[in-house]
Amino acid sequence: MGECLSLESYGYRGELVALLKKANVSVYDRIEVKTSDGFVFQGILMPKPELSAPYIIVLKLDNGYNIGVAIDSSTEIHLIEKGKLSQPTPPKASLKIREDLPIVSILGTGGTIASRVDYKTGAVYPAFTVEDLYSLVPELSEISRLRMELLFNIFSEDMTPAYWKVIAEKVAKHIEEGVDGVVIAHGTDTMGYTAAALSFALRNLPVPVVLVGAQRSSDRPSSDAALNLIGAVSVAAKAPFAEVVVVMHGETSDSFCLAHRGTKVRKCHTSRRDAFRSINAKPLAKIIGDTIKMLTNDYLPRDKKRELKVMSDFDEKVALVKTFPGMTPDLIDTLIDKGYHGIVIEGTGLGHAPRSILSSIKRAIDEGIAVVMTSQCIWGRINMNVYRRGVELLKMGVIPGEDMLPETALVKLMWVLAQTRDLKEVRRLMLTNIAGELNPRTIHSHYPPVEV
Amino acid sequence: MGECLSLESYGYRGELVALLKKANVSVYDRIEVKTSDGFVFQGILMPKPELSAPYIIVLKLDNGYNIGVAIDSSTEIHLIEKGKLSQPTPPKASLKIREDLPIVSILGTGGTIASRVDYKTGAVYPAFTVEDLYSLVPELSEISRLRMELLFNIFSEDMTPAYWKVIAEKVAKHIEEGVDGVVIAHGTDTMGYTAAALSFALRNLPVPVVLVGAQRSSDRPSSDAALNLIGAVSVAAKAPFAEVVVVMHGETSDSFCLAHRGTKVRKCHTSRRDAFRSINAKPLAKIIGDTIKMLTNDYLPRDKKRELKVMSDFDEKVALVKTFPGMTPDLIDTLIDKGYHGIVIEGTGLGHAPRSILSSIKRAIDEGIAVVMTSQCIWGRINMNVYRRGVELLKMGVIPGEDMLPETALVKLMWVLAQTRDLKEVRRLMLTNIAGELNPRTIHSHYPPVEV
Secondary structure (H helix, E strand, O other): OOOHHHHHHHHOHHHHHHHHHHHOOOOOOOOEEOOOOOEEEEEEEOOEEEOOOOEEEEEEEOOOEEEEEEEEOOOEEEEEEEEOOOOOOOOOOOOOOOOOOOOOEEEEEEOOOOOEEEOOOOOOOEEEOOOHHHHHOOHHHHHHHHEEOOOOOOOHHHOHHHHHHHHHHHHHOOOOOOOOOOEOOOOOOOOOHHHHHHHHHOOOOOOOEEEEEEOOOOOOOOOOOHHHHHHHHHHHHHHHHEEEEEEOOOOOOOOOOEEOOOOEEEEEEOOOOOOOOEOOOOOEEEEOOOOOEOOOOOOOOHHHHHHOOOOOOOOOOOOEEEEEOOOOOOOHHHHHOOOOOOEEEEEEOOEEEOOOHHHHHHHHHHHHOOOEEEEOOOOOOOOOOOOOOHHHHHHHEEEOOOOOOOHHHHHHHHHHOOOOOOHHHHHHHHHHOOOOOOOOOOOHHHOOOEEE | HHHHHHHHHOOOOHHHHHHHHHHHOOOOOEEEEEOOOOOOEEEEEEEEOOOHHHHHHEEEOOOEEEEEEEOOOOOOOEEEEOOOOOOOOOOOOOOOOOOOOOOEEEEOOOOOOOOEEOOOOEEEEEEHHHHHHHHHHHHHHOOOOOEEEEOOOOHHOOHHHHHHHHHHHHHHHHHHHHEEEEEEEEOOHHHHHHHHHHHHHHHHHOOEEEEEEEOOOOOOOOOOOHHHHHHHHHHHHOOEEEEEEEEEEEOOOOEEEEEEEEEEEOOOOOOOOOOOEEOOOOOOOOEOOOEEEEEOOOEEEEEEEEOOOEOOOOOOOOEEEEOOOOOOOHHHHHHHHHHOOOOEEEEEOOOOOOOOHHHHHHHHHHHHOOEEEEEEEOOOOOOOOHHHHHHEEEEEEOOOOOOOOHHHHHHHHHHOOOOOOOOOHHHHOOOOOOOOOOOOOOHHHHHOOOOO
């Protein structure tokens, strides 16, 4: 009875409890799991997020990461060793939050950010209640009154335009309910794309919308989750701007965060805590603790009376194609034949593509497909008037992506094509600055210096 | 007669001379050209590179750039204004070069680098003789005895694996003739890809092979051509290493160049002079004037007795595919159906791909296609053991690209597949360091700092 209760108090329910009991396994035991599709995992059984799917168990692997493993009746579970970790103290929810603090909504979409560490034991489990969050990061109780809603819980590599729509509409609902800012907890892999999507979808924002993630699982000593959350909630609660931003570490030590404009931000490192970078733009703000230092005056100011307009549709028939030496027309031809509506080319240099795909690009445009040129250089600006190849592409009707990131150009083209398929209008909108994605001039100092 | 002679002395020949004479046009006149495919260009008729195609005229446009325009009998040529530029002083070839200087071969492939400026007039024309080069950059005569060969003259966006083979074999020929180093003048758009290709193709190099380009046309006051050429020739003549490197500006002012290892370099800015960056690695050397300061001891030392081995074949049935939210299986399926031999995926984060393409990736591998995972983050390292998605992909047989650039992984896979189609052997080679493309550990300091 004790063990059964214990499993349930850590979030395990129903069938799973029976299976785990049968294997004589409790939370914090070291176990081996053989799934029906042949995977073998060894690790410590961890507490389970309340809103996770009922058939998932959470294992802490030897490399320190937690994974969810789907269990069915043919999964084999073996006990290796009892009680590898002591049980964490349950979170205390007796905090008194000041009534005059701004209200911030935190929306969960997945990722490692919203997970709770018990500092005594190093155990980690997802924190989905406000009390858990205050307990994980006590500083938050001095910054804002938090509300929380879990929208879904997916790997960010599985994020799609359909999810962007759900997030945009949920953000709008929370803003309409009067909150002072919204924080979205998101996996880092595609956070830049989602930030761009929300930047276009949420027109006339009255308050800030902040995406935040963690590069290191919060059960690791080097986790960036706490500082990022403090930075994100601070920006949502009191930043002077009303834009979509990503708030993440500004350098690898726990010294400050940066708020990057949603259309100008990119994940540039697989694992560093300061992976996110503003490209061709300055970050909007530096956040030290809960203090916000603006780095520019060029922003939409916070104004709770401004009326939010939601344009959350995205056309999914849009693809990104990066060019490379030896490329054949195969990839572009397929997109034409499959009835795509838009293609963003990640070409070379100032906006060039190999001769081998020129006739396919021409055919695409002739068949009414919007083709936008961006550069795989990442930094800089498309300029197709300099060399003959650029002139040829412009003459075919290719739309120059100016200083937009390829990823932002993709998201914008999806958004524009959901409004119109008229190529003239598509061109006009792609060349119109909607959400800070186009700068009228290139500021060269935005390129990071080299250290030698 | 005078005018006819004049046109010929500037490189125009045959039919073109007749057409230009008919329009009463001389070099340095301002003219308008309407091509048979409808392009209209206005600019100043410039001297023509001797080895360019016979039907090309060179125009200096109002934006300062020179372009080549193909002329046929239906092209309309109109004189706008006579003699807009005074004629340049012909280069003086009376330099005395010291007999004890190292010998460096310069191979031309195209690009703006090998163009000659007349400093009096600002006129520019391609420099294809050694005398022209010494005249353009007099410092070179103190560094090396130059030889020169024009291999071809193409936009670098049109570079293909077939051209890489030609370059590799020509480099080998020059090295076998005993030169102390080889410089390859190359357009910047795909110079990183070619650098990687030569790094794999030229095994056991005895002397350095240096790719060099220019980000600004050498007729602009801000041209980087001279400093880059001095840096490149210095490295070829006397650097202590025998590797394939890219030598370009290290910062935006004319202060120094950097030599980047060919497998670790990438064009990261569309227009800045310091566009090229070493990724996940330190540059090999800093070059101030003609002085080489090594930044690492980790290199293959120069040794003229080492016997070069050329492996210049590349399999062109390899594609690079960048993932994005909302991606469908269409692109991967096409590559399978078209009989491709290899696919490099530019996934997200530590090496993830959206669920929507997993079954296509599995099908590709099941059909014998080599699939390599890299990251669109650019900096960092693939680690597919951290999250469940990575584990799933590894289990399917996806080969982790470690800390390789996506572009380098593409080139390497083309090179490996030209040697073997056996997936086990492909995996072994992809995971074996061949030319500095794989570092055993990630050095975090190679990520550029942010300036705020």
